[in-house]
Amino acid sequence: MFNKICIIGVGLIGGSIALAARKKKLCSDIVGFGRREDKKNLDLAQAKGIIDHHYFDIKSAVQGADCVVIATPVGVIEDIFIQLKDYWSDSAVYSDVGSTKVNVVEAAEKAFGFVPENFVPTHPIAGAEQSGAEAAIDSLFDKKRLIITPTLETSQQSLLKIQQFWEMLGASISIMDVEHHDHVLAATSHLPHILAFSLVDLLGKKDEKNEIFKFAAGGFKDFTRIASSDPSMWRDICLANKNEITQLIQQLQNELEKISKMLENDESQMLFDTFDNARKARQRFLNLFEQ
């Protein structure tokens, strides 16, 4: 499918794309690009056969590549675009895998003055708490969802190529516009992470914190698992989508305020209805979407 894929940022996602692409024989050569301080990670990626070579200068990394995947934290994508600009090739297809999309498209607009027609923004709904090339596996995207958010400028040809690429990697593709993606993901992913981080931060500062965690049962552990996610990655994601997220925080505050009032006023039936609605909603959606 491609001659040479260049992965910019060979972490969990970038490394897993490389492994899956190699397994499915979608290219003959895969190289990685990173900063000098990522040398250890890039050496490991190369030793494990995730990439064939790695480079610290972007010119050599993208030389001859017909597919370039940006898999860095979303906070540095604008800088990557600026570095790529001088070596941008019209015959290659470019993509990214950032968890937020409005800011990625804005970063492209800032760097280029427009969004290149051969840049296709995507977001694979897959991941793990672990990070780095060490955590990469070739099945990370198997039967996982992948959202493509083409812009008005994106060419049909580039869109199709990236869609085919991800279908070959095993993902189930959805297409939506950039703003809608950030709106939906704020609810499904960003807000829950903020809730888990804030709950653990709050309880971890309490005098009785040892007891609180000692008597935590399985439900609490599940509930707070995502508070073990990479803090710098989540800082970037939350800042990149802050408008959507702060609105949702406000809505949740209102919901919590309502529940607090129900408790204070012993509104037993209203409280039951709220909990029961939630339980039914969760079950309905599990039935719909559980694979």
Place this chain on the structure above:
Amino acid sequence: MFNKICIIGVGLIGGSIALAARKKKLCSDIVGFGRREDKKNLDLAQAKGIIDHHYFDIKSAVQGADCVVIATPVGVIEDIFIQLKDYWSDSAVYSDVGSTKVNVVEAAEKAFGFVPENFVPTHPIAGAEQSGAEAAIDSLFDKKRLIITPTLETSQQSLLKIQQFWEMLGASISIMDVEHHDHVLAATSHLPHILAFSLVDLLGKKDEKNEIFKFAAGGFKDFTRIASSDPSMWRDICLANKNEITQLIQQLQNELEKISKMLENDESQMLFDTFDNARKARQRFLNLFEQ
């Protein structure tokens, strides 16, 4: 250890106590008490050998029992005490397994005018989303924590007996006072449940709810799993401990407000520190208490 154990409310917890006590040969006879509308559940419990007999009148149920365990929802415990009052035996030991303890002790005070010295309140930190005798298993309390909250009136003899009983069932015992229990459990269990219910209730009402749940990954599913818990049980628990819970909701609102401000003002470092603190706190406590 006992001649006859009477389980008041043969659900997941009551049924599992019966199965574990039988397996460990802690008594010769186990009976269940329930309401007429629970007949199907009691028949099932008897057919499965969880209990030897069941009764709809409390007098026959507790006749000759030297151990009585109240395993009903916390909302009806006062009514159970009132029913038990006329048949209360000084030679038996009584216990409950409610998830809140202040209200249970208050219910005893209301029913008796004092807390009987042979009543020992407990709270096993074990459970599941499933409910009813059908879900009962004999290993539910294996290596799980159990909190005993003796009152000033509780006799040493009764306390020791209940402690030994639960040790034989495999639980690891902690003793704390009644108010402290409700303070700690509000943080470790009640608040997370309210958060999960409110998040799912909020998102389940949105126009884009289908998409929100469609693109939910594993983290979100874990995070909201406890929103599938029994709504009437959780209504009772939350109302019973509303003073502690509403204070915590307020504290979490403040924490969310702070994070919202950090996002609005692009306080990148503060946001990172908050997330990083949470991640480290969670890891520290996992290391301390993970079995």
